[in-house]
Amino acid sequence: MDTALLGNGLLGLQPRVIWAIMRLTLRETSRRKLLLALLGLTIVVIGVTLFGIYKLTTITGPNEQPLTPLELKTVVSQILILIMFMFSFVLALSAVFVAAPMISGDVESGISLAILTRPLSRADVVLGKWLGLVALVSTYIAGTVAIELIGVKLITDYQPPSPVFTILFLIAETVVLMTLALLISTRLSGMTGGVIALGAYGISWLGGIAGAVGAAFQNSTITHIGTTTQLLLPTDGLWRGAVYSMEPAAIITIARAAGAAGRAASANPFLELNPPPLTYLLWCAGWLVAMLALTVYSFHRREI
Amino acid sequence: MPDEARSAGSPPFPAGSVAVAGVPSRRVHDPGLTEEAAAAASSALHTVGLSKRYGDVEALVDLSMTVPRGEVFGFLGPNGAGKTTSVKLLLGLARPTSGQAWVLGAPLGDQSTRRHIGYLPELFRYQGWLQAAEVLKLHCELAQLPRHTWKHEIEYALSTVGLSDRADDRVANFSKGMQQRLGLGVALLGSPHMVFLDEPTSALDPVGRRDVREIIRHLKARGTTVFLNSHLLTEVEAVCDRVAIVDHGSVIATGTLDDLLASRVGVRLRVSGLDAAGIQALSRFGAVSEADGWLSIEGAGPEVVPDIVAEAVSRGARVYAVEPRHESLEDRFMELLGGDAVELEA
Numbered sequence: 001m002d003t004a005l006l007g008n009g010l011l012g013l014q015p016r017v018i019w020a021i022m023r024l025t026l027r028e029t030s031r032r033k034l035l036l037a038l039l040g041l042t043i044v045v046i047g048v049t050l051f052g053i054y055k056l057t058t059i060t061g062p063n064e065q066p067l068t069p070l071e072l073k074t075v076v077s078q079i080l081i082l083i084m085f086m087f088s089f090v091l092a093l094s095a096v097f098v099a100a101p102m103i104s105g106d107v108e109s110g111i112s113l114a115i116l117t118r119p120l121s122r123a124d125v126v127l128g129k130w131l132g133l134v135a136l137v138s139t140y141i142a143g144t145v146a147i148e149l150i151g152v153k154l155i156t157d158y159q160p161p162s163p164v165f166t167i168l169f170l171i172a173e174t175v176v177l178m179t180l181a182l183l184i185s186t187r188l189s190g191m192t193g194g195v196i197a198l199g200a201y202g203i204s205w206l207g208g209i210a211g212a213v214g215a216a217f218q219n220s221t222i223t224h225i226g227t228t229t230q231l232l233l234p235t236d237g238l239w240r241g242a243v244y245s246m247e248p249a250a251i252i253t254i255a256r257a258a259g260a261a262g263r264a265a266s267a268n269p270f271l272e273l274n275p276p277p278l279t280y281l282l283w284c285a286g287w288l289v290a291m292l293a294l295t296v297y298s299f300h301r302r303e304i
Numbered sequence: 305m306p307d308e309a310r311s312a313g314s315p316p317f318p319a320g321s322v323a324v325a326g327v328p329s330r331r332v333h334d335p336g337l338t339e340e341a342a343a344a345a346s347s348a349l350h351t352v353g354l355s356k357r358y359g360d361v362e363a364l365v366d367l368s369m370t371v372p373r374g375e376v377f378g379f380l381g382p383n384g385a386g387k388t389t390s391v392k393l394l395l396g397l398a399r400p401t402s403g404q405a406w407v408l409g410a411p412l413g414d415q416s417t418r419r420h421i422g423y424l425p426e427l428f429r430y431q432g433w434l435q436a437a438e439v440l441k442l443h444c445e446l447a448q449l450p451r452h453t454w455k456h457e458i459e460y461a462l463s464t465v466g467l468s469d470r471a472d473d474r475v476a477n478f479s480k481g482m483q484q485r486l487g488l489g490v491a492l493l494g495s496p497h498m499v500f501l502d503e504p505t506s507a508l509d510p511v512g513r514r515d516v517r518e519i520i521r522h523l524k525a526r527g528t529t530v531f532l533n534s535h536l537l538t539e540v541e542a543v544c545d546r547v548a549i550v551d552h553g554s555v556i557a558t559g560t561l562d563d564l565l566a567s568r569v570g571v572r573l574r575v576s577g578l579d580a581a582g583i584q585a586l587s588r589f590g591a592v593s594e595a596d597g598w599l600s601i602e603g604a605g606p607e608v609v610p611d612i613v614a615e616a617v618s619r620g621a622r623v624y625a626v627e628p629r630h631e632s633l634e635d636r637f638m639e640l641l642g643g644d645a646v647e648l649e650a
Contacts, residue, residue, distance in 0.1 A: 012415060020445045024431075031433035110427035114490055117395045118446040119418040303398040 013127065017120045021128020022135065029098065029136055038094070042144050049083050050151040057156060070250075073158045077248045080152060080160065081270050084170070084246065087144070088239055091174045095137060096197045099181035101190025102129050107304060108189065116304060123296040126182070130292060133178055141171050162245035169242035172284065173235050177201055179291045180233065186299040204229050208236030209269060234284045236269070237276060244272040344406035348373040348498050348529035349394065354403035356389050356553075363389040365553040367403070371546075373497075376520060376530040378544035380537065380637065386553040387533040388426050391500050394531075395423060408498055419447060422491035426502035426533070428484055432476030436467055436486050439475060440493060449494045461489035464519060480507040488519065498529040505539060517543050541633045549640050557640050564636055571609055572600040574625040575616055582619035586612060600629075 029035055053076060060066055067075065103126070106112040116122065145167050153159045160166055177197060184193035211226010213219075230237035255273055344350030349371035356364040364386040371377045381387050392398040394405060396413035410417040430439045440461055444454040462468045465485040475483065484507040491499055501520070505513040520543045523530050534540050540547055541561065548558040557564060570590065574597060578586075583599070586592050589612050590603035604612060606628040613623055 014448075016448065017446060020442070024442060028431070028433060110425060110429040111431060113397065113425035113427060114423065114430065114443070114487070115446060116397060117418055117421065117423045118443065119415050119448060120446060121415060304392065 012121045012123070014120060014124050017118075017124040018128040018131065021125055022132040025102070025129050025132025026136060029132075034098065038140060042140075042147075045087070046144070046148055046151065049148065050155060053079065053152055054155050069157075072156055073248065074251065076152060076156050076158045077160065077246065077251065078270070080149075080158075081243055081246050083148070084145070084166065084242065085239075085270060087148075088170055088173060088242070091137070091141065091170065092177050092201050092235070093198070095133075095174045095178040096181045096194050096201070098136075099133055099178040100185055100193035100197060102133070102182055103185040103299060104187075104189050104193065105185075107302075112304060122299045126186075126292070126296045126299055130179065130182060130295070133182070134175055137174050137178060138171050141174065142167050145170060160246040161248065165245035166242050169238050169245060173238040173242065176233070176238060176284065176288065177235050179288055179295070183291055183295040183298060186295055186302055200233050201235055204233040204236040205239075205269065208240065212268075230280075231283065231287075234280075234287055237280060238284060239269065240272040241276040241281075243270060244275050247272060344370075345409035346373075347371060347406075347409075348375070349377070349405070349407055349531065351394075351405040352403055354390070354393060354405050355401050356386075356393055356398065357401045362553045364393065364400075367550075367555060369548055369555065369558060371529060371531065373529050374524070374527045375545045376524050376532060376543050378540035378547035379531060379533045379550060380535065380540055380547050381550035382535055382641065385550045387535075387550060388502055389553075390550070391423075391502050391531070391533055395421070395500065419494070420497040422493065422496035422499040424484075424487045424491040424499075424501045424504050426506070428487035430475050430483060430486060430490070432474065434475055435472050436462065436475060436478070436489075437471040439486060440489060443490050443493050447494050453494075457493050461492050464492060464522075465489040466515060481509060481512055484508060485512065485515075488516065492519070492523075495526070496528065498531065499523060500531045500533070502533040503535070504532070505534075505536060513539065537634045537637055547633075549637060551641050561633065565633065569605045570600055570602045570629045571604045571606075571612055572598045572627050572629060573612070573616065573623060574598055575621040575623050578616060578619060578621040582616065582621060585615055585619055589615075 056067070056075060056079070057072065058066070061071070103112075106115070112125075115125065145163075149159065149163050149166075180200060181193055181197040184196055188196070207226050207229025209226075210222050211224075211230065214222025214224070214226055251271075252273055255271065347370045349369070351367050351369055354364060354367040355362070367390060379387050379390065389398070393400050394407055394412065396418075400412070405412050407414075408417050408420055431442075434442065437458055440458040441454060444457055449457060458471075459468070462471050465488050467482065467485055467489065470478070470482065475486065478486065484504070488501070488504060491501065501516075505516050508516065517539065520530055520532065524543075524545075530543075532540065532544060544561065546558070546560045547564065548555050549564075550556065578599070583592055583594075586599070586601060589608055590601040593600050593602070601612065609626060609628055613626060616623055
């Protein structure tokens with residue numbers, strides 16, 4: 001049967017309709033009090049972490065002296081990476097919870113019946129929802145990370161080397177996972193899609209560790225496993241980009257000087273000695289485009 | 305029904321007009337059209353051998369029918385007969401396994417044709433976190449109606465379905481019946497040329513059902529084609545020009561209500577003093593039989609009742625009671641579902 005049956009081809013995109021669906025998606029998150037919940041949670045997290053960092057400035061070393069500025073910055077930089085890791089994990093969970101039922105929920109409830117019989121293509125619906133989620137995620141991450149980093153700067157005078165890249169990598173990591181959840185949402189229920197997306201996120205994370213271990217010990221098989229997982233689902237690769245953007249140059253220098261031991265240390269997800277190559281970033285962009293196209297195609301072919 | 309409110313905003317749609325502007329006419333003159341498509345262009349709905357199979361289940365088998373523009377067409381059948389599947393195929397929500405169909409002259413799934421179609425799904429659900437007016441506004445936007453018409457369209461839809469005083473209430477707080485009314489309002493936005501109503505009164509009380517009948521009559525008066533999916537026979541009987549009865553995925557009878565019921569009329573009389581010659585004389589009105597003290601004449605319509613009585617009296621009979629019998633659609637429906645396929649279309 002002709003694929004044009006369910007609409008005028010795959011990409012008869014209509015910006016006005018996409019804009020309407022995007023606003024609808026944002027309004028849904030607002031009306032369902034998701035924004036309120038995120039805001040409340042963020043205030044608590046930022047408050048607690050900044051208080052903890054403030055307490056760091058008051059602790060003393062073995063000789064009863066306060067930490068030197070270098071010691072403080074080193075400790076704060078590592079704690080900041082831990083905080084961001086926790087934050088990225090919460091972001092991953094949130095993105096999956098929000099995106100996994102985004103299409104399947106509408107189909108199951110019957111809401112999509114009235115919408116999909118309007119003069120629009122399913123690509124319009126997918127892109128509208130995706131853009132709405134991207135706008136939400138980007139605004140939230142940029143705002144929250146900026147407040148956290150400004151707070152740290154005011155308290156300790158420390159600022160990660162590339163805060164803008166930290167924000168961009170965190171956004172990219174979350175958008176990648178959210179896109180996967182949206183793709184699954186075109187076929188499976190929110191519950192199943194959420195489990196699959198989170199499982200894949202965990203595997204990518206483990207794959208990243210395995211890859212770094214393989215690189216440290218020059219085991220090509222294990223290295224390839226890590227590379228493959230980072231290519232299949234780039235969440236861990238992008239997280240490592242965020243870590244690198246937060247790593248002070250001194251720590252990178254020390255770790256590199258340590259040779260194999262330093263490389264082994266970077267097997268943990270809180271240390272990264274190299275920025276992601278440009279080719280990898282291009283791969284991630286291509287991955288996103290391909291996943292979106294697959295999402296559109298999958299929804300386009302789905303019978304309601 | 306605020307007809308006068310309709311004059312602003314939406315384009316006028318004169319009663320009885322079949323010259324539905326826009327989409328269809330463009331296709332009628334396309335030299336590349338097949339013969340079927342050309343035939344389809346003049347009707348609101350035309351299907352040829354439309355079938356749908358889900359795994360081993362034949363949800364719809366070889367549906368071939370034509371619905372003229374401006375007609376209220378009833379699609380009748382028990383639950384699970386294939387009615388909703390048909391509507392989903394016609395609206396491009398699902399793909400047929402085989403066959404072809406045209407809606408408003410355009411092949412299935414044509415995006416621009418959907419500007420002229422209203423749809424109330426059987427499983428009606430709208431965003432619970434939106435207000436009723438916001439749902440309608442969303443659909444005005446998705447239907448790409450001119451922005452300056454939205455306010456009027458929303459007000460008209462709300463007043464037509466009796467929800468004007470609930471415009472600012474969240475849909476989540478609506479009863480099922482109110483949500484169905486809202487769905488009907490959504491289907492009416494933009495003066496559609498064709499409206500698909502899938503069990504439109506399933507959640508409504510008697511007042512709501514009467515309102516829906518009025519809305520359908522109003523749509524018909526405006527020249528809108530209505531495709532009414534229902535298992536409620538009285539509803540169909542009250543408003544439909546023609547019906548198709550579907551069961552187990554197949555249409556088992558189609559035609560006007562008169563077609564379906566014409567051969568099912570009769571008259572029965574309680575008489576005395578009628579001899580064999582008298583009974584023989586009455587047989588010219590139809591097949592005569594006698595049971596339980598009643599004389600039945602099958603096939604005799606109400607118009608010949610005076611003649612039957614006059615004939616009986618002239619033959620010396622004393623007439624105590626005369627009952628014209630008109631089989632209801634329900635009787636016919638039950639009979640059809642229990643029997644073999646019957647072709648009643650003229």
